[in-house]
Amino acid sequence: ETISVIGLGYIGLPTAAVIASRRKRVIGVDISLQAVNTINRGEIHIVEPELDMLVHAAVKEGYLRATTVPEPADAFLVAVPTPFKREEGKEHVPDLSYIHSASLSIAPVLKPGDLVILESTSPVGATEQMEAWLAEARPDLSFPSQLGEASDIRVAHCPERVLPGHVVRELVENDRVIGGMTPRCSEAACELYQLFVQGDCISTTARTAEMAKLTENSFRDVNIAFANELSIICDRLDINVWELIRLANRHPRVNILQPGPGVGGHCIAVDPWFIISEAPEQARLIRTARDVNDGKPEWVIDKVSQAVGQFLSQHPERTARDITVACLGLAFKPDIDDLRESPALAITQALKSRLPSRLMVVEPNIDVLPTSLEGSKLVGIDVALVEADIIVLLVDHKAFKKIGQEQLTGRLLVDTRGVWAGQVQRLAVPSPLPT
Numbered sequence: 001e002t003i004s005v006i007g008l009g010y011i012g013l014p015t016a017a018v019i020a021s022r023r024k025r026v027i028g029v030d031i032s033l034q035a036v037n038t039i040n041r042g043e044i045h046i047v048e049p050e051l052d053m054l055v056h057a058a059v060k061e062g063y064l065r066a067t068t069v070p071e072p073a074d075a076f077l078v079a080v081p082t083p084f085k086r087e088e089g090k091e092h093v094p095d096l097s098y099i100h101s102a103s104l105s106i107a108p109v110l111k112p113g114d115l116v117i118l119e120s121t122s123p124v125g126a127t128e129q130m131e132a133w134l135a136e137a138r139p140d141l142s143f144p145s146q147l148g149e150a151s152d153i154r155v156a157h158c159p160e161r162v163l164p165g166h167v168v169r170e171l172v173e174n175d176r177v178i179g180g181m182t183p184r185c186s187e188a189a190c191e192l193y194q195l196f197v198q199g200d201c202i203s204t205t206a207r208t209a210e211m212a213k214l215t216e217n218s219f220r221d222v223n224i225a226f227a228n229e230l231s232i233i234c235d236r237l238d239i240n241v242w243e244l245i246r247l248a249n250r251h252p253r254v255n256i257l258q259p260g261p262g263v264g265g266h267c268i269a270v271d272p273w274f275i276i277s278e279a280p281e282q283a284r285l286i287r288t289a290r291d292v293n294d295g296k297p298e299w300v301i302d303k304v305s306q307a308v309g310q311f312l313s314q315h316p317e318r319t320a321r322d323i324t325v326a327c328l329g330l331a332f333k334p335d336i337d338d339l340r341e342s343p344a345l346a347i348t349q350a351l352k353s354r355l356p357s358r359l360m361v362v363e364p365n366i367d368v369l370p371t372s373l374e375g376s377k378l379v380g381i382d383v384a385l386v387e388a389d390i391i392v393l394l395v396d397h398k399a400f401k402k403i404g405q406e407q408l409t410g411r412l413l414v415d416t417r418g419v420w421a422g423q424v425q426r427l428a429v430p431s432p433l434p435t
């Protein structure tokens with residue numbers, strides 16, 4: 001049995017490597033020749049703990065091989081990006097072009113009995129669309145006679161749900177929702193996942209599986225929005241939100257998430273739009289949560305401006321030009337190097353263009369600043385702690401949690417993650433009085 005994984009990114013590559021580690025022959029396919037060459041050398045082109053060893057072993061033992069052109073296999077797992085795009089008047093329309101090109105590329109090598117699984121997070125109806133694209137593009141079929149029960153291949157949606165940073169463990173331990181186009185398809189997909197999944201594999205329809213994935217990430221987005229909204233309310237009322245959440249969470253049925261500078265990454269800030277774009281009139285809470293989370297960076301930028309004003313009123317001899325603001329963290333969440341869709345990066349960029357002050361950036365997980373921050377200084381934490389007048393904590397990286405209170409004295413702090421403000425009452429910049 002040969003399994004092909006289409007798309008060797010953050011989901012596809014770990015999945016290919018885990019299946020290969022079960023001594024199954026895996027062919028990985030990617031449009032990037034550079035990624036393919038890297039993998040075939042037994043190396044990896046993304047950052048994910050434990051993945052390097054897994055890929056190295058799989059390639060060395062001959063179970064994993066990468067290529068840019070699909071080859072025949074018995075099962076195909078499609079793990080390609082599903083971003084959103086702009087379309088006349090609408091800003092967030094799901095972009096299925098990668099699924100479309102993946103379908104066109106595998107159609108010529110499909111044979112009766114093959115299994116095609118869509119793992120990419122997708123809007124409701126995408127799996128049905130993929131099945132149609134496959135049938136249409138197959139040279140050996142007279143479209144559209146063979147869809148659903150009549151199809152000679154089996155098609156299912158099994159959304160990935162692994163947490164970046166814990167992918168290798170979660171791929172094996174998490175339960176899987178398996179949405180077949182028909183019960184026969186679900187059965188075949190379950191059998192495949194049971195090769196490496198220790199969690200339960202639960203069958204449903206493709207549409208329900210699509211919506212389940214979108215629901216999981218929207219649930220998190222709505223709950224983070226609740227925490228972010230609380231942080232803004234508490235700031236106005238001069239209450240420490242971190243203490244407040246700790247206290248409220250002592251209730252047996254309350255479990256509030258943590259506020260932050262906004263929601264980043266390519267999942268939680270994207271997937272709710274797939275629901276909103278299908279049901280704009282009904283998805284009111286989900287849309288508001290998106291707006292609350294997307295509005296948080298601007299609120300943080302305001303807080304930093306207020307801190308600058310406060311600093312200058314305490315030091316009348318200084319000017320905004322000769323004070324130093326240090327931004328701690330650029331990644332979209334702690335202890336990773338991923339800057340994509342990061343609110344910390346967006347805030348730092350805005351501060352760079354709007355404040356006349358000197359800007360220092362601390363991000364222990366990268367070596368070079370992104371081009372959008374050219375001209376700013378990437379410094380170590382020690383330098384920032386000595387030179388900064390205002391410290392803006394944007395990511396709760398391990399290195400920042402170790403900073404002691406004594407290293408912060410005399411500085412103004414804007415702590416968006418509660419690393420310091422969570423420990424001590426009123427360490428955050430005091431809010432102006434309610435107007």
Ligand code: SAJ
Nearest residue numbers: 161162163216217220257258260263264265267268332333
């Ligand atoms: N965040 C907060 N407060 C919190 C939790 C998170 O502000 O209490 C922020 C993070 O800082 C980050 C963003 O939310 O900017 C998203 O981070 P995350 O750790 O919640 O999630 P992701 O995007 O890394 O991964 C999510 C996961 N989904 C859920 O937990 C429901 C993961 O299981 C999915 O597989 C992944 O999306 C995906 O690929 O869809």
